[in-house]
Amino acid sequence: MELKERIITSTEALFCQYGIKRMTMDDIAKHLGISKKTIYLHFKDKEELVNTVVAEMLSREDCISEENEAEAEDAVKEIFLVVTHLQDLLSKMNPMLFFDMQKYHPKTWELFRNYRYDYVRKCIEKNLQRGIDEGLFRKEINMEIISIMRMEQVDMIFNQVAFAPGKYNLSQVMTEITEHYLHGLCTLKGHKLINKYKQITEE
DNA sequence: TACCGT
């Protein structure tokens, strides 16, 4: 693997484990067994490194979303796949990553926000249309409003005021909120699938 | 690696 790629990959792993702030450029260099100077040969400053790492993670998410869409036999299943993937992702990530981004890297945070409002919302709308076409989601819904609501729901999971971290874990909150979302969305035909996939997931 | 500026 090329050195620049190695720097990105290794930094991503460190950020996921410890957050951004706690990882100094010295730490990153040490973990790679290279000198700081070498990092600065490929990245102008820490800001640029952070940006590149996050952009890489987001572009990987694009691919996974497309895979989920193709693999799922219907729109309800697609939501289950997305949630499972998100839970897996979150379990490997230190939430500090998000807070550090917000607090110390506003440019990167904006990239992240834009991604959510452009790409993620398109995915949600596509899923809604799919579910309607398949007769699984109620066709009366306003897709724009519901897609925005769904994104806000996912944001809420991180709201530490609403969901005290010690009291609930992210997976549990995510599962509960998703189930509630599906119940408001589905037709009778869709509800049967919720129960079917729920049982499979619980096993 | 040592060093400087913030």
Added chain:
DNA sequence: AACGGT
């Protein structure tokens, strides 16, 4: 004092 940057 600690950390980004040289």
